[in-house]
Amino acid sequence: MSQATLAIKRISGHAGPAPGEGVERDYQVCKLVDTTTCIGCKACEVACLEWNGYEFTDTVFDNSYQTMPETTWKYWNLIKFNEHENSDGTISLLMRKDQCMHCADPGCLAACPADGAIVQYTNGIVDFQQQNCIGCGYCVSGCPFDIPKFNPATKKMFKCTLCVDRVSEGLEPACIKSCPTGCLHFGTKEDMTDLAEKRATQLRENFGFEKAGVYDPAGVGGTGVIYVLHDATNPEAYGGLPKDPHIPWVVKFWKGPAKWIGNLAMLGGILRVTVHYLRFGPKIVDGSKHENGGQP
Amino acid sequence: MELSRRTFLKSALVGGAGISLLGFDLTPAVAQLKELKIARATETRSTCPYCSVSCGVLIYTIGDKAKNVTPQVIHVEGDPDHPINRGTLCPKGASLEQDILNPRRLLKPQVRRPGSDHWEDIAWAQAIDEIAHRVKKTRDDTFIEKDPLGRTVNRCESMAWIGGCTDTNEFNYLVVKTMRSLGLTYIENQARV
């Protein structure tokens, strides 16, 4: 059994700050996706499936190279294709790797009521802990990118882990390693931001993409996956990348006070029990007996 | 690996959590991770059999090549040292594990007899014997030593060898050596088309 562990800085459904938060220095990891050199080859999709060992999906051709509309609980990485008509009448084939954005301020984690079902490691990776997941699906409402997906067999939520098992061993994520053109890049958030800005500048100055820019939305505190876009003013054209993603106000509203109250006094625990009882009690019955059912 | 992908070190978390409410605990909360699945596997360096870029691949197999182990592939990944692919792979190369472990592989020699509607199993020795007899008979029946102008041609035009794209240089050499010595003129390859 593995002895590898990773320190956590945020915990879902948990009263108070994560233990030891801010004690150790750590660097934020980040994926850079340069859509201007993405060739939609799907190597990242295959590398993800190979590494994580998920079963295959029955797909159907649907008038596109993209054979499923969205990521699924066992298909975490999907290239979204768009035959985009430019203003001058020419065509662009826009391709974007869609996956968990690993937000600095993760809406899924904020929305999650189950203690320890969603964590954010000190390196910034947002990860689901299926054995603590109660399958309530609240993370879906918290996510502005529609990433968490429900496995009906195990009644748990799944999504990209940013290959935390590789990253913790000093390796890059599987998708990053496979990417043939170098459209995907991995490093610290600082370095990736720098690289992305340089590339965007190059695109503006040397390749005529006047609106080229970096997608690193502030509404979720910035993301652990950032994009270089030919046209940063129109992220929606890239398979529906939201222009200004935010954690929904509902999630903010009831998670905000909860935290405040929890920090103010020991009422946190009581409140948690209350919230659980009132809102999620019935669902626990469904999912509670699947301790190890979320394999892998 | 049979256990769930990652399990909280519950003692650390629960213990820490209790005290943390008072803001005292400095022991970081940690999560246990899935073990790196290739950590102890044997790594064999090979070349991708698909396109002509020749990406270096690492084939990970179980066991450490000890006598009592039959290696089985558990993962394939790009070779980061390879100057051309530098660890990257395309969607075909990245799925090579499924090619090696494929349940559709042919596993035994078979023959389809004239007029038959099915495959029959055949022993290797018998298959090779039958094929050799057919090759010899066809060659002997049709071999041309001189053309109509009386010039030496020493050729056999009634049999063909067609070779595939993933045949190694050494295998191709063996084919050229054996087939040309039989006098074959129809020697063609994927390289043509």
Add this chain to the structure above:
Amino acid sequence: MTNGWIDIKNTDMMLIMGGNPAENHPCGFKWAMEAKRNRNAKLIVVDPRYTRTASTSDLFLQIRAGSDIAFLGGVLHYAIENNRVAKEYLANYTNAAFVVKEGFKLPEDGLYSGFDAASQTYDRSSWNYEEGNDAGGAAPSHAATPAAAAPGAPPPLPGMPPKVAYDFTLQHPRCVFQLLKQQYSRYTPEMVERITGIPKDQFLKAADLFTSVRKDGDMKRVATIIYAVGWTQHTFGTQIIRTAAMLQLLLGNIGRAGGGVNALRGHSNIQGATDMAGVFDSLPGYLKVPAPTDVDLATWLKRITPTASKPAPWDSFNYYSNTPKFAVSYLKTFFGDAAKKENDFAFHYMPKVDRNYSWTQLWDNMYRGSVKGMLAFGMNGVAIGPDSQKNIDALKKADFLVVGEIYPDETSEFWKSPGITPEEMKTINTTVYRLPCAGFAEKDGSFTNSARWLQWKNAAVPPPGDCRLDQDIVAQIFLKVRELYQKEGGKFPDPILNLTWPYVDAQHPALADLAKEVNGKALADLTDPKTQVTIKKGQQLPGFAWLKDDGTTSCGNWIYSGSWTEAGNLLARRGTDDPSGLGIYQNWGWSWPANRRVLYNRASCDPSGKPWDATRRQVWWNEDAQLWVGNDVPDFKPDSHPKDHMGPFIMTAEGVGRLFAPLGLFADGPFPEHYEPIESPVENALHPKQSNNPVVKKLKTAADKYATPGDGFNIICTTYRLTEHYHYWTKNNQMNVQLIPEPFVEIPVELAAELGIKGNDKVKVTSARSYYVAKAFVTKRIRPMTIDGKKVYQIGIPIHQGYRGIQEDEGKDARTILNRLTPTVIDPNAFTPEFKGFLVKLEKA
């Protein structure tokens, strides 16, 4: 490739045409992206479809399939007209200054001089250089007619004159440059638009961008041209590639880092298969096969060994003058002690070939009943086509078929292909053996990539079940045949009985032993007279420079000599050092010839031996050492001083790059000319009376049908691969099947609207041969075109499905093979079928 995958990163300008590397060579394509990222290099993509390669381009032009020569000829014309040529390179490193014989005619009417309509062939004797000396000045020089042969000397074989008339000012009206200029003066932007469908303004934009590397006489910048079978698979495919090579010579881009003409090639080892003569018309190392006219060894060697042909003041290395050494060493390797001087080194053990035995001929002759048996190893001939139904019908007539495969494929199961009834099956008398082979991970051995790198791979796992290694199967069949000849005798058993078989375990020849045999060894003690270095009998040779024509060396393939020396297996080297930063990687694997990574790299320097661009130094002349030195192995005579003016193209008899290809080099013309595909919706705008390549012959069985627009076939169809699949292989791999689960036809939105077709509808595509059913992929990425005033549509179909595969076996697939549609006509030089650009009808199924 003249250059290599990594070398693409050194370029300033890329033209990708007839290839789609982002989809078919993704990991090599990274170097194109690196050039963009690190050098601000520009990428022009010209293709019938907006591909995933096009999505990364700076300029995309949609071209009509099969009109590539018109486009490239137009760029040649533009470069000359706008003075975007590498003058010094052109004059010194190409045959631009060579004067062509009087009597040579350009194809204004579609025909070069010497055409014989009855045989559909050219008498190519007028496609030659004029003999003589300096022919300077503008007037044709009659004084330079060939001198009479010396009395008593045998009449010379038709060949190039040893002393070629020349005009270094390039002004002589019959010098190659002037003829070139005249030839492409017809390829105006207007004509390019009429033929290719590319609007004039867009064409001019592309021509200007590509030739901008030679703006104002600058020689520092470099452009590369990258192509694949989108050029090869035409009835004028070789000539498209030649046009690209000529353009690169004109711009001075050959031999230079970031330049060259780069064939991507489609499979892991078809470069190696070509090198190793897996095709009928060559012997290993591109030696020409003997013909019946080669009555003895000397005649053969004389025919295939070129003699230098050059202007008197220049020098030509003419490396192929060593051909006899390569050929005799090859015969010694095959037949050992049975190959003696007295029997012409067993020359007559080799079959003699005097007609076309290429791929389509093979199936044609099986269809006609003369080819009785076939051994197919890893080669799915039915699916590959062209005209798959003809191939299936041909196999029905064969006595036996031996298939070595790892998956059940269309070829081994031709006898139960869709449409064959149980009654018909009973009448198919072909015996089919299907032998389970080993997969790539179960074998060692080497592949040669398209950059000519040979790399050794290791076996990771044993073959599963009762599978055997391919080399064991072939060895065992051969040894059994040999045993039968030993026992029973038979027709001309000598080559079979005398074939060398020096393998430790005869039934299981090790690939390492074969690799050593290919490299070659000394059969006697050898001493280099210059250096006094000695090689003992039995030792591995250090390289092909040691080969002898007296029977004292063996070598299975001269271009691979130097790959497995006394130093060991150089194919397995893994040195990651790249001191020059040019991506040369001298110590990784081994590349032919002689570990050179960029061919013709002498041309990366000016005539005085200094690199054109000091920041990309490959090789250079070192005056102190009196040698060519550098980061790469000089592809040149190492001690040839620049003042001797030896041509950098040492493999041509002229020593220079050929803008004009003399005599028998090509079947269809010394310059490329635009011809229409055999099935075309329009007449040739240059010469309507000679629309097609005049030397292309159609096959004549009942199965060989060809369409005309008059029959209602008026949509152009082209075929290709997708990045998600590999050929007919990954339809057995669930991982790839889920990426693209079903066959489809890419149809322009406008055409779909006209025919009432919506995305995902089942459509039927019909050619003169057969039909194909698949789902419609209605896309904006293929646009309607206007060709010579006529509206023309193109559609595209990926090749990957068949009747055996995961989806096929589950009945989810249409179970048809795309290549049922494709025609059996071939390129007259490379004999590759015209898979690209044939005519079809389209309807809702």
